[in-house]
Amino acid sequence: MRIAVISDVHGNRLALEAVEADIAMVGVDATINLGDLFAGPLDPIGAADLLIERDYPTVIGNHDRYIAHGLPQSKQPVDRFVTERLKPVHLEYLRSLPATRDIEGEVFLCHGTPASDEEPWLDGWWTGRTVTMPGEAEVTAKADGLEFPVLLCGHTHVSRIVRLRDGRLVVNPGSVGLQFNYGAPDARYAVLERHGGRWAASIRAVPYDFEAVAQQAIANGFPHWADVMRTGWPSAIGLF
Structure with missing residues (x-):
């Protein structure tokens, strides 16, 4: 069994299309999505239309939740830009997404951690360009309490790929649409494979x-996003 894992498209349809083409070349049984779908000042409507058409198994991200429910965070410049352009069908789709889900009792999906879409699991946040x-x-x-062999x-x-002492994998595929701190703008996703149980x-770039x-x-x-998209060097500070 082979599964592609995408996350954090952030309204970048061109990156999403490139990743989908790579996934088609690799060959998988399914593609799953870990959220933060439209929130970027790039092509949010194009990304929204494509992702709704694909209907991948998906969980809601923190920016998706801000936008879908009109939370105070949705008034930040990028999320406001996106919210003003989304159609009712896009908002309805976001509101339909669960916080967590699993695939056949084998693979568990969340955006941040099982308890929170805002909490990081495998990496801390940044001071300058430091990731801890x-x-x-x-x-x-x-x-x-999560008895799944794969936790996403x-x-x-x-x-990041971590194997716990009991053998469970914890995997963060990185971001399809928004790179920072890497020094490369290439879109990232993960491929899961099960062999002999x-x-x-x-990770693919x-x-x-x-x-x-x-x-x-x-x-x-949003000119301050341009250098991020071109290089992948700047930090996340001040983007949204």
């Missing part, structure tokens, strides 16, 4: 037309 992985006890504690999270945009994971996406950010009034 929590200690083993903290990572393991967040998996408590997104949110931090940092690709044991799961393994790998996919080149795409990031200059076209940088121009989208500039045209939409």
